Amino acid sequence: MSTTADSSPHDWQRPFVPHDCGAIAGSGSGPLAHLSFAVKDIFDIAGHVTGCGNPDWLAGHAPAAETAPVVLQLLEAGADMIGKTITEELAYSLQGENYHYGTPVNPACPDRIPGGSSSGSASAVASGDADIALGSDTGGSVRLPAALCGIFGFRPSHGRVSLGGVMPLAPSFDTVGWFTREANLLRRVGEILLGPDAAEVQASRLYLMADGFELADEALREALVPSLAALSALLGAPAVVRIGDNEGGLTALMLRFRTLQAREIWTQHGPWIETARPRFGPEIAARFDWARRMAGEAPRDEALRREHFSLRMARLLAGGGVLVLPSAPSIAPKKGLELAASQGFRDRTLSLTCVAGMARLPQVSLPVAEVDGCPVGLSLVMARGLDMALLGLAERLMAALD
């Protein structure tokens, strides 16, 4: 049941899509002048078809009329767009193994997955092909590949960055995120795409997510100890919290996320899938089939519980609270994982990433450690709207670790 049976486990697959999608010179001046950026192939570029990771989608859609505003903003800030990157099919997976276009290399550990769905964008930045890459993050699609590839990744507060000209997946969770190799550049891109926070708030107190650390591999937890110490030196000793509720813990939260997400995904893409009958890779086909069935089931109280959870997180983090958790439960799994193992990895990952997703919070993943020579990411979450404060904290922490 491997999805990459026909690709060598050590191939060095380039991160860019094979079809033409234009390269665009930036304005030449501005705060991002002389930097390059790549764009996940779910962002529109005027005059080119947005491929969304599936050849039947590519063949069946017209060229975009308009370029996504976030792309225009980076061009205007001086950066050059060098190409579009491979994405999971319709951005609905976390592994980064596209059945049709291959698995963009994870340069830090080439026999392992890069993580997805913004796999090509992470790969392009990690390999040095681009300084910046745009991705999208609905369930972890920027945070996870950033962690697995050993670079910085940021998911903003839901609704803060324009989703114009970006393929929707599950609109109440969708965000535009970005990757860089440096914390300083991560924040500078934020200055272009986010503007200032509504209030200047300093990160002031730390919460360690106990149930998040518990579900990570022990070696990974140990590898994160030095950065937790540095963080405590900045913000004081952490209070230990459990984010999962008493009824089912993080697993219940993760299942509610998957249910809500699947329903939105089927609403968004079900009609096209049923009409166009596209060829999907086997895991993605099964995923959409599951989404179709979930959409047909009677909803329970997932949506209301999401709002409860959002309010609980807003109260916890108001006024400068910072939640710290591992970005991923382990280092990158080997490519071509068996289905059961890949599902296990996904469920553990989503149990971490769904916290910010459900509560619409910003999260940054920082490459702070290694296990067996593979990158490990630490994640920080702050209250909604404090995106620039969070990016500033990330920069301070990296300086402290240097």
Added chain:
Amino acid sequence: MSTTADSSPHDWQRPFVPHDCGAIAGSGSGPLAHLSFAVKDIFDIAGHVTGCGNPDWLAGHAPAAETAPVVLQLLEAGADMIGKTITEELAYSLQGENYHYGTPVNPACPDRIPGGSSSGSASAVASGDADIALGSDTGGSVRLPAALCGIFGFRPSHGRVSLGGVMPLAPSFDTVGWFTREANLLRRVGEILLGPDAAEVQASRLYLMADGFELADEALREALVPSLAALSALLGAPAVVRIGDNEGGLTALMLRFRTLQAREIWTQHGPWIETARPRFGPEIAARFDWARRMAGEAPRDEALRREHFSLRMARLLAGGGVLVLPSAPSIAPKKGLELAASQGFRDRTLSLTCVAGMARLPQVSLPVAEVDGCPVGLSLVMARGLDMALLGLAERLMAALD
């Protein structure tokens, strides 16, 4: 070309929809116990068809599987849902004259329009039928009817309140808003639906929107002087600003808003309209026809300019800035307005309301004055995410005016 030729100009049209949509008792206890609320008929109630203001939509859609989370949140807070209210067809108008279901009465001046599209919700609160009503605000559909009916209306930061189970119109502008007769209750509903702001920020400085006041009727401007004085007593003398840019001013901003909105609306509803061929009232039919044509035109730089404008507003208002403007350019027009006059009213209104819409900012409309016995609303706008600070300021201003 009147849309209400068959209704008497002085009828006392009830605000509720004629079809059954269930009344639901609240939890009986909680911060909103013993209060009643009404819901615009674009919010889902499980087991009932959401009518969206059009009989063909009502006939052609299945009952909702799930109740909108915001409705559940109010029920859980103890309030009783007493019924669903008349909306403009697919929420795409600001007048409040539904061709099929009639014009919900504006109790403050029954020969005048209530404003829309959340016309029935505003009417239900203004007439005392409900203590609270939920509406939606894409282009002004809570702020305008609140002003015209003489009640409080709030549009939150875009993305802060769940849009689950709410008919989309133009997703990048859509918000859930609410009406009350008291500033205190407006804020208490905010405590249920918003939770705390990310940072506790006090409103600290005032900006008077000169180009906003200039396009309002002189009598209305004069009527707002006492509340501007009270506001200055709280926040200090205002700085005078112009929000429209040098190229075309507010009119250009408004036209960009209309273009972006029309494109999103046609993406959202065009397929259904072309397939189902619903009967619309003449003005609404013309509106959708215009949206269809706009969606076919080549986009220019509207989307990028929107992001520029958002950043400019974020910088202006960061750290406690408050923009003050009239909620509407005049008192409510008479019912059955000629088309040209209704378009003029709409364009002037949108020139005011598009500021918060384009920049995704929260705005509150306060019933602070009268002209010719008809209500006049004053609006306050703060930075994105400072919704609770804004509702707190509204309460303090009303106390100062008492």
